Amino acid sequence: MSINKLISRRGFLKGLGGATAFGTTVSGMELLGGPSKALAGELKIKYGTEKMTICPYCGVGCGILVYAEDNKVIYVEGDPDNPINEGALCSKGASIGDFTHIMEKGKRVENKLRLKKVLYRAPKSTEWEEKDWQWALKEIARRIKDTRDATFEQKNAQGVTVNRTFAMANFGSAALENEENYLFHKFVRGLGLVSIDHHARL
Amino acid sequence: MTNHWIDYKNSDVFLIIGANPAENHPLAMKWIHRAKEQRGAKVIVVDPRYSRTCASADMVAHIRPGTDIAFINGIIKYALDHGSYHHDYVINYTNASYLVREDFIFNDGEFSGLQEKDGKEVYDKGTWKYQLDEEGKPIKDITLTNSRCVFQLLKKHVERYDIETVCQVTGCDRQTYETVARTYTSTGIAGRAGNVIYAMGITQHSVGTQNVRILAMLQLILGNMGIAGGGVNAQRGECNVQGSTDMAMLYHIIPGYLAVPKDFAHPNLADYIQKETPPGGYWVNKPKFFVSLLKAFYGENATPQNNFGYDYFPKCDANDHSHQSIIKDTHEGTINGMMIWGQNPVVGGPNTSYTVEALKKLDWMVAIDLFETETGAFWKAPDVNPEEVDTEVFMLPAASVYEKEGSVTNSGRWIQWRYKAIEPIGECKSDLWIVDRIFNEVRDLYKSQGGAYPDPILKMNWDYGGSFEKKPDVKKIALEVNGYDVASGQGITSFGVLKDDGSTACGNWIYAGYFADPENPACKKRELDDPGDLGVFLNYSYAWPLNRRILYNRCSADINGKPWNNEKPIFSYSGGKWTNLDVPDFNATIEPEVSGSSPFIMTVEGVGRLFSDSPLDGPFPEHYEPVESPVKNAFSKREFMPVANIWKHDHSKLVEKGDPNYPIIASTMRVTEHYQSGVMTRNLPSLVELMPEMYAEISRELAAEYRIEPGEMILISSPRGQIKVRAMVTSRNKPLYIRGNVHHLVCMPWHWGFKGLSTGASANTLVPNVGDANSSIPESKAFMCNIRKI
Numbered sequence: 001m002s003i004n005k006l007i008s009r010r011g012f013l014k015g016l017g018g019a020t021a022f023g024t025t026v027s028g029m030e031l032l033g034g035p036s037k038a039l040a041g042e043l044k045i046k047y048g049t050e051k052m053t054i055c056p057y058c059g060v061g062c063g064i065l066v067y068a069e070d071n072k073v074i075y076v077e078g079d080p081d082n083p084i085n086e087g088a089l090c091s092k093g094a095s096i097g098d099f100t101h102i103m104e105k106g107k108r109v110e111n112k113l114r115l116k117k118v119l120y121r122a123p124k125s126t127e128w129e130e131k132d133w134q135w136a137l138k139e140i141a142r143r144i145k146d147t148r149d150a151t152f153e154q155k156n157a158q159g160v161t162v163n164r165t166f167a168m169a170n171f172g173s174a175a176l177e178n179e180e181n182y183l184f185h186k187f188v189r190g191l192g193l194v195s196i197d198h199h200a201r202l
Numbered sequence: 203m204t205n206h207w208i209d210y211k212n213s214d215v216f217l218i219i220g221a222n223p224a225e226n227h228p229l230a231m232k233w234i235h236r237a238k239e240q241r242g243a244k245v246i247v248v249d250p251r252y253s254r255t256c257a258s259a260d261m262v263a264h265i266r267p268g269t270d271i272a273f274i275n276g277i278i279k280y281a282l283d284h285g286s287y288h289h290d291y292v293i294n295y296t297n298a299s300y301l302v303r304e305d306f307i308f309n310d311g312e313f314s315g316l317q318e319k320d321g322k323e324v325y326d327k328g329t330w331k332y333q334l335d336e337e338g339k340p341i342k343d344i345t346l347t348n349s350r351c352v353f354q355l356l357k358k359h360v361e362r363y364d365i366e367t368v369c370q371v372t373g374c375d376r377q378t379y380e381t382v383a384r385t386y387t388s389t390g391i392a393g394r395a396g397n398v399i400y401a402m403g404i405t406q407h408s409v410g411t412q413n414v415r416i417l418a419m420l421q422l423i424l425g426n427m428g429i430a431g432g433g434v435n436a437q438r439g440e441c442n443v444q445g446s447t448d449m450a451m452l453y454h455i456i457p458g459y460l461a462v463p464k465d466f467a468h469p470n471l472a473d474y475i476q477k478e479t480p481p482g483g484y485w486v487n488k489p490k491f492f493v494s495l496l497k498a499f500y501g502e503n504a505t506p507q508n509n510f511g512y513d514y515f516p517k518c519d520a521n522d523h524s525h526q527s528i529i530k531d532t533h534e535g536t537i538n539g540m541m542i543w544g545q546n547p548v549v550g551g552p553n554t555s556y557t558v559e560a561l562k563k564l565d566w567m568v569a570i571d572l573f574e575t576e577t578g579a580f581w582k583a584p585d586v587n588p589e590e591v592d593t594e595v596f597m598l599p600a601a602s603v604y605e606k607e608g609s610v611t612n613s614g615r616w617i618q619w620r621y622k623a624i625e626p627i628g629e630c631k632s633d634l635w636i637v638d639r640i641f642n643e644v645r646d647l648y649k650s651q652g653g654a655y656p657d658p659i660l661k662m663n664w665d666y667g668g669s670f671e672k673k674p675d676v677k678k679i680a681l682e683v684n685g686y687d688v689a690s691g692q693g694i695t696s697f698g699v700l701k702d703d704g705s706t707a708c709g710n711w712i713y714a715g716y717f718a719d720p721e722n723p724a725c726k727k728r729e730l731d732d733p734g735d736l737g738v739f740l741n742y743s744y745a746w747p748l749n750r751r752i753l754y755n756r757c758s759a760d761i762n763g764k765p766w767n768n769e770k771p772i773f774s775y776s777g778g779k780w781t782n783l784d785v786p787d788f789n790a791t792i793e794p795e796v797s798g799s800s801p802f803i804m805t806v807e808g809v810g811r812l813f814s815d816s817p818l819d820g821p822f823p824e825h826y827e828p829v830e831s832p833v834k835n836a837f838s839k840r841e842f843m844p845v846a847n848i849w850k851h852d853h854s855k856l857v858e859k860g861d862p863n864y865p866i867i868a869s870t871m872r873v874t875e876h877y878q879s880g881v882m883t884r885n886l887p888s889l890v891e892l893m894p895e896m897y898a899e900i901s902r903e904l905a906a907e908y909r910i911e912p913g914e915m916i917l918i919s920s921p922r923g924q925i926k927v928r929a930m931v932t933s934r935n936k937p938l939y940i941r942g943n944v945h946h947l948v949c950m951p952w953h954w955g956f957k958g959l960s961t962g963a964s965a966n967t968l969v970p971n972v973g974d975a976n977s978s979i980p981e982s983k984a985f986m987c988n989i990r991k992i
Contacts, residue, residue, distance in 0.1 A: 120596055147539040172542055
C-alpha cells in the first residue's frame, strides 16, 4: 500500500484530540478501567517540541522526529511521513537521543562522555586542560598562519603560480552537512591546501 | 546510486555483492522485502560469509574476498554465450558496436601501453581508443561481428572465465553459480529489472574501481541501467558521504566533480578550460560550471580581467595526496599541522600503528568531534609515552545532528533538510560556526600582520553574517551552493542557465535547484504524491541533478520512445509528446531517436562504455589476486594489479605469496549496532549494551585446527601489527576450497579503539598500505594474517 493511502500517525492522533488521546481512546487501557487507566498517564511528549532531522548514521537518510523539552531530548522516533523509512528506524537511529541525554534509572541525564568544553593538550603533557573558545580560536589561527607562512609556495620550480602549502592536511567530513562541507572546501582552498581527504575511502 | 532506495521495490532480481544491507543499511531491507512480497523478486547475495542479509536471500554464493571480477566476468560470459543479454539496448545504448584500434592488445594479464615510470608501472592509454573515420567519429559495426568491435573484444576477454575456472578461483560451488548466473541474466529482457547493490566489499580492493566498473558493464549488457528497479546502486556508508563527496572534500576534485587544477597541466585558466573540456557530452559545459564556481569562491574579486581569480586557487601537483599519502607525508615530516572534522583516522584508516606514529610527528592538530576520539587522544594510545610526544592538540566540542540545521544527501542523491531540535549543549558549537570563526581569525591575522601571500584568503568571498555570538547564515551559504544570478542575487533553478562570463555564481553546479528560493527551498518539500506508484516522490526533498530520481532514464524506453516495461513505464512517447513520471535525464523536446542516440549524456560518445579508456588500470576488468593473497592467479602471469598503489615504507611490510607465517585470509566488516570508527556508537550506553565487545569471526573448522574455544581471546597478527580479540566461532564463516586447497577466513568488525564506553582492539591495525590505482582506496577487504591461542 503506498504511503499516501495511509493516514499519518500525527493525523491519527490529531483526530483523537492530540496528546490526551492515550487516556481517552478506545484501547486496551479503557478496558482495564480503574487504577490501570489512571496509571496510563500522559504521553511523555505532551509538552515537547517536535522537530524533524535526518539520521546521522548510514546513507539511507531516514527521517527522525526529535522531541525536546527544556533543551533536553526526551524522545525520538522515525518520521512516518518520510517515504524512505515510513517511520521505521534501526537500532542506531533509535539511539540518537543518547548523544545528549541517556536513560539512567528511569530518568534522562546528560551523557557525561560527550565533549562539552574545549580541551587542549600541551606538548609532552599527559592530560587535557579545559580552555575557552576565544583562546582556542586565536591559538589555532596563529598556528595555521605560522605553518602557512613558513611553507607557502607562490610559484613552483617551473615558475607556475601554485599558491599552495603541502604542510597542512584536512580530514573530514562525511558526518557533516552540505553547507558545512562547502565552507570546508572554501576554507582549505583559501589556505592553499592540497592534502585533503575524508571518509569516502574508508 | 543511479537509482534510489524506494526504487528497490520495482526490482525483479537483486544481486547484492560486497554489501550487507540488513546489517549496514537496515531500512534498505524494507524495500527489498517489498519487492519480494509484491513482485516475487528474487534475492541473490554474494558474500564470503553468511551475513545478516543472506537470511533474506533466495540464493547465497560464498566467494573468496577479492574474486568479484572473476565472479562477474563469468556471468557476463554466461550472458553472451546464452544470448541472454538485451540486444536492442546493447546495440543502441552502449559502445558495443564501436571498433577499437588494431594496436590495442591484451596479453597474459597486461594491456598494451604498460610501461615503467619513476620506478612504478603505469599504463599509457594511447592504444585504448576507437578507430575513427575521416571526420574523427568512431567507426561502428552494428552487426557486432567485426573482430575489433567492443562486443567481440569483450567476448574474447571473458572467454577464460568459464564456470569451472571461476568456481575454482572464487570457491563458489558450481550448482549455486549456475543458478545465480541463470537467475540474474534472466533480467536481460525488456520488462525485467535487475538491481545491482554494492558497498565497501566491492570498493575496498586494489581492483576496487574495476570491481565497480564490471557491475556497470553487467547492467549495461542486461539493459538494467536507467530503468525502474535497475541501476548500479552504491549503498554509501555515512549520512552525508554523498554530500561531502559532491562538495569534493578529496584532494583530486573540486565541488561538482570538476578536476582540481594542477600545476603541470593547468598553469592558466585557458589551459584548464582547454584540457578539461571534452569534445562531446554534457561536460562540454564545464567552463560554465568552473567559472561560476570561481565566482562563488572569489565574488567581486573574480573578474574576466583576472581570470576569475584562477591564480588564487591552489594548484595540485602530480602526486597522490589521499589518506594513505597524507599519513605517510605526516610520518616523513612534510605535514606539520592537521585539522580533523568529525573523523577518526587512527581507527578508521588502514595501518593503525603507523597512523599513530605519524601523528606523533605533527606540530599541532585540531580535532573537532562529539566525543574524545582515538585520533584526538592519540598521545594517550596504548604503547605511546606522552612525554615523548610534542604535538599540541586542540579538541573542540561539536554540536550533534539535531543541535544545528542544514542539508544532507543520501545515497539516492536526495537532499534532505535537517531542523534544529535543541540548542547545542554545554559549550558545543556547530562545525559551521567553528570553520567560520577559524577562517575569520586567520583572515584578521593576515589583515593586521601580513604574511605569506595573503590574497587567496583576503580575496575569498566569505561573508555569511557569522560572529563569535552568531552562527553564519546557513541559508546564505545554501543559496551560494545552489547558484545565483550575480546581478539580481536570484537563485537559479537549473545549471542550464550557468554562464562562463562571470554573470552567474554557483558553488556546486549539480546542486542547482535545491535551494533557489531560500524561504521555500525545494529540498524542504514534503509532499507525498507518487503517481504511478513508482516510488519517485518528485515533490519530497530534491535530488541532484535537477531532481532526477532515476539516472539515465532515457534508457527506460527503446529508440522510438516505447517503454521496455509497460507495467512501470517511467516515460512513454506518443503523438509527439513525452509522458513522464520522473524528470527526464534527456532532452524531452526533441525526437526520441535523437535523444536515444546519446542516453548517457555525460560521456563523450553519449553511450555506455563496455570498453572504457577512463580508468588508469585497464579498459576491461580483469581478475588479479589481491596484493596479499595465498592463491596463484589462474587467469594470467601477473599476480596482482600491475598499477596498484603501494605505499612503500617500513611500517607496511607485505605478506609474500605462500608465506606460512600469515596463511589466513582476513577481511573487515561492520555490525548494525556500531558505526564506522565507533565514536558515535561506542559512547552510547544503549548501543554498547546491544553489541558490547570487539570480536573476530572464525569458522568451526579453523577453530578446530587451532584448538580455539568459542569466546576465547586470541591474537591476530599481520606484519603491520597484532590485536587481541575474542573469537566468535560460527558456521556463518566457512572454509573456502580454492584451486585444490583449503583456505580459511577471519572477518572482523573495525569499529573498536581504545577510547569510549566500550573499548577494544582496532582491526585496521592489521591492514597494509596498498590501494586502488584510481581511487587509492585501501584493500581492507582482502589481506593476510595469522591467528593463535594466547
